[in-house]
Amino acid sequence: MSPVGAPRAPEVPAARRAGRAPRTTGDLPRWVWLPAALGAALVVLPVVALLTRVDWSDLPALLMSESSRAALSLSLRTAAASTVLCVLLGVPMAFVLARSRFPGQALLRALVLLPLVLPPVVGGIALLATFGRRGLLGSSLEVLGVQVAFSTTAVVLAQTFVALPFLVISLEGSLRTAGHRYETVAATLGARPSTVLRRVSLPLVLPGLASGAVLAFARALGEFGATITFAGSLQGVTRTLPLEIYLQRETDPDAAVALSLLLVVVAVLVIVLVRGREGRS
Amino acid sequence: MSIALRLHVPERDVDLALDVPAGSTLGLVGPNGAGKSTVLATLAGTLRPPHARLEVDGRLLVDTDTGRWTPPYARGVGLLAQEPLLFPHLDVVANVAFGPRSRGASRREAEQVARERLAELGCTDLAARRPGTLSGGQAARVALARALAPDPGVLLLDEPMAALDAAVVPQLRTTLAQVLRRRRDAGRTAVLVTHDVLDALLLTDTLAVVEHGRVVDVGPTQRVLEQPRSAFAAELAGLNLLRGTSAAPGLHTPEGLVVHAAGPTPLTGEPAVAVLDPAAVAVHLEAPAGSPRNVWPATVTAVEPRGRRALVRTDVVSADVTVDAVADLLLEPGRRVHLVVKASEVQVHGL
Numbered sequence: 001m002s003p004v005g006a007p008r009a010p011e012v013p014a015a016r017r018a019g020r021a022p023r024t025t026g027d028l029p030r031w032v033w034l035p036a037a038l039g040a041a042l043v044v045l046p047v048v049a050l051l052t053r054v055d056w057s058d059l060p061a062l063l064m065s066e067s068s069r070a071a072l073s074l075s076l077r078t079a080a081a082s083t084v085l086c087v088l089l090g091v092p093m094a095f096v097l098a099r100s101r102f103p104g105q106a107l108l109r110a111l112v113l114l115p116l117v118l119p120p121v122v123g124g125i126a127l128l129a130t131f132g133r134r135g136l137l138g139s140s141l142e143v144l145g146v147q148v149a150f151s152t153t154a155v156v157l158a159q160t161f162v163a164l165p166f167l168v169i170s171l172e173g174s175l176r177t178a179g180h181r182y183e184t185v186a187a188t189l190g191a192r193p194s195t196v197l198r199r200v201s202l203p204l205v206l207p208g209l210a211s212g213a214v215l216a217f218a219r220a221l222g223e224f225g226a227t228i229t230f231a232g233s234l235q236g237v238t239r240t241l242p243l244e245i246y247l248q249r250e251t252d253p254d255a256a257v258a259l260s261l262l263l264v265v266v267a268v269l270v271i272v273l274v275r276g277r278e279g280r281s
Numbered sequence: 282m283s284i285a286l287r288l289h290v291p292e293r294d295v296d297l298a299l300d301v302p303a304g305s306t307l308g309l310v311g312p313n314g315a316g317k318s319t320v321l322a323t324l325a326g327t328l329r330p331p332h333a334r335l336e337v338d339g340r341l342l343v344d345t346d347t348g349r350w351t352p353p354y355a356r357g358v359g360l361l362a363q364e365p366l367l368f369p370h371l372d373v374v375a376n377v378a379f380g381p382r383s384r385g386a387s388r389r390e391a392e393q394v395a396r397e398r399l400a401e402l403g404c405t406d407l408a409a410r411r412p413g414t415l416s417g418g419q420a421a422r423v424a425l426a427r428a429l430a431p432d433p434g435v436l437l438l439d440e441p442m443a444a445l446d447a448a449v450v451p452q453l454r455t456t457l458a459q460v461l462r463r464r465r466d467a468g469r470t471a472v473l474v475t476h477d478v479l480d481a482l483l484l485t486d487t488l489a490v491v492e493h494g495r496v497v498d499v500g501p502t503q504r505v506l507e508q509p510r511s512a513f514a515a516e517l518a519g520l521n522l523l524r525g526t527s528a529a530p531g532l533h534t535p536e537g538l539v540v541h542a543a544g545p546t547p548l549t550g551e552p553a554v555a556v557l558d559p560a561a562v563a564v565h566l567e568a569p570a571g572s573p574r575n576v577w578p579a580t581v582t583a584v585e586p587r588g589r590r591a592l593v594r595t596d597v598v599s600a601d602v603t604v605d606a607v608a609d610l611l612l613e614p615g616r617r618v619h620l621v622v623k624a625s626e627v628q629v630h631g632l
């Protein structure tokens with residue numbers, strides 16, 4: 001029982017509440033909207049500006065030029081290969097990080113995230129130091145007659161290097177959210193660890209894995225710095241779409257804009273895919 | 282399947298031994314944090330305690346002295362938790378078939394077993410459903426079917442009905458009693474953690490009271506509840522318990538209370554408990570004059586209404602009175618009263 005005369009919450013006028021969903025958080029100060037709107041404009045305006053520069057009538061021809069098709073095809077093939085590589089390596093990494101404990105785990109997790117914050121050019125230099133002719137592994141590979149740098153393989157390696165953390169983070173988060181209680185139940189039902197992994201753990205985090213793979217694919221598709229440093233820019237071999245756009249900008253700005261539009265469309269599709277999935281789960 | 286467990290976990294202050302004969306159901310009761318979950322986790326193999334030795338059916342599963350450790354999947358120990366935890370990506374049949382399938386049964390065999398278990402529990406019509414579409418009671422039944430499907434020698438039940446609607450509990454309890462009886466006849470063993478006296482009475486034949494990581498009482502369920510030796514078992518059974526030393530005319534408590542009891546009393550000078558039913562405790566405002574009864578001054582600490590009656594808790598024992606009496610006597614916390622109990626209503630047990 002509240003004592004008589006206790007202060008009451010002020011009544012909210014019905015007119016102000018009408019037609020609005022009930023809020024649970026406090027009202028924001030109005031001034032916050034200004035920097036927030038500026039930030040949104042900074043992101044949206046350049047994309048709109050890009051659209052105004054698109055030469056719609058020549059678009060099909062620009063996209064169908066030989067160099068464009070070569071770059072697009074190379075980008076799709078290498079990004080797909082990198083995504084497969086990310087899944088093959090990243091899924092076990094996420095499981096080790098989320099489901100086991102060992103000394104140095106925190107350090108390993110930090111190192112795995114390094115490509116996220118590292119400038120891609122630096123990543124490219126590091127890859128050269130590893131797989132280049134006189135690199136850590138490169139000199140041994142050279143003896144075997146394998147040259148990695150400045151090949152399509154190098155493109156895939158560079159893309160995997162920058163995209164792997166996206167998949168690992170996404171999946172590790174899903175694994176932690178899912179918890180290990182289902183896995184415990186499965187074990188008490190007689191399932192061996194491999195069976196638990198295959199029939200319980202993986203199916204439970206499949207949405208997270210799909211989101212992670214889509215993000216990794218998008219990151220691989222847009223990769224520029226590490227690729228140009230480690231793989232160079234050879235048409236049909238290492239010149240991916242972002243590299244092609246950068247080169248075309250000098251000679252044929254309209255083609256550069258057209259190809260950019262293509263990447264914007266892919267990016268929007270990726271966001272729709274990932275957010276749609278998150279919204280459902 | 283008999284169970285012999287020795288368990289010592291210093292960081293959880295658990296140090297106990299439990300022996301369960303084959304074909305029995307052991308109930309584990311005790312306050313939260315007393316160590317019941319530690320016992321279950323050790324039996325299931327989800328916890329690796331620093332000091333433990335576990336034999337099931339004469340087979341040594343765990344011995345920390347020699348480093349012997351059997352992983353959960355190789356123990357033949359099933360677990361039914363408070364939440365059903367049905368695999369959300371599998372339908373009901375696939376959930377129940379999971380255990381047999383994991384133990385090497387063919388897809389067809391596993392599904393056959395699953396359908397039989399579901400039929401036994403009256404869940405045949407749920408077979409094709411997804412777990413997300415089931416009600417709480419249905420999910421609990423399916424989870425039980427899934428736990429039973431691999432036919433575990435030992436079944437662990439961790440408060441399997443605590444999270445359910447009160448409306449579906451009685452039916453599930455009946456089902457569980459039937460299942461446990463059937464398993465008992467086949468020599469299967471079960472361990473049930475519960476906070477419910479009805480679960481203990483209807484589902485278990487042996488009851489162990491765990492407090493502060495120790496087994497403070499263990500014996501046939503009826504005996505443990507009717508002649509409680511621990512405060513927790515007394516509270517569970519709805520009885521009052523007073524600790525002290527046995528001495529004529531019954532029991533002397535450390536607080537100086539003299540308890541009159543009828544019938545045989547244990548050896549004088551030994552630790553003992555006096556047990557009395559709250560319904561046998563009368564509440565008076567003035568001490569009644571001259572009769573060989575227990576009259577104890579007390580202060581009311583709480584009044585808990587229970588339908589048309591109320592449990593009046595005091596600093597001595599609790600009294601079960603009508604709500605009319607509560608109103609007439611203005612019983613409320615802080616009220617000074619006299620509690621009156623006939624000596625014939627008090628039993629004293631040695632510890």
